[in-house]
Amino acid sequence: MRKHRRLTFRHIGQINVTNRLSGDPMGVVLDVSMGGLRLVTEEPLAPGSCYDMRLEIPVREDHTRSVDITAICQWSKKDAKNVRFEQGFKLDRPSAAFTELVTSMSVSFNRSLLGRARLS
Template identity: 55%
Template sequence: MCFGRLQPLSTPPPLCLGERSQPFRSGTKDCQSLAIRQHSRLTFRHLSRIQVTNRLSGDPMGYVADLSKGGLRLVAKQPLGVNGCYEMCLHVPTVGDRTREVQIVVLCQWGRKDARRDSFEMGFSLDRPSEDYTRLIGELMPKRRD
């Protein structure tokens, strides 16, 4: 069952298996690269960021730092529980002051405190396919020349 309530990270992150069945703590670079970075990512560094809200309550959750076909990285003021399932609404800037809403259900894979800012970063994988999300990624990914 998914939830949208913010939860502090009170327990150590779960283990995942890296190459050669060596355990890594979820949230380490080795574990992240195996689980999350299977796809090219789009990184957002401009002011018109994609804001994220809880789909059920409408509460702000943070903003998207990068996107890929398999998930996203969220920057937030509060950490979310690793292994938690969340229903999110992405508010994608379009023309003018308008936004397009893309609803997704995701699982939190890892979380860490950002040492440079007073915020947390969390990595999420898609829990269910989303046509709107797939279309968004297709529109944002640079077109390759063949």
């Protein structure tokens, strides 16, 4: 059973992830929770390995906000189309910036749901 609610990014923009140490692109975030995130990549990553990542969150049209995290890969599998790989990552000690990010996204997501419910 999940410990934290996941937020998906179908309508709020793409969060790109790079290797914090080398600057190389790693992939794109599919969803995030207080406990971790799911990432899609071109190549598989090793379960059990620790990765230093930089999340690039779109704030405005030409501006992003960076959040640095260290996460442990929990699992890796090919996607349904067998083109890319999905990985699940766990954050043992999320940074204050990551916690703030997820909290603010959760508030925005809930407001969006309330707005849609009122229109119905």
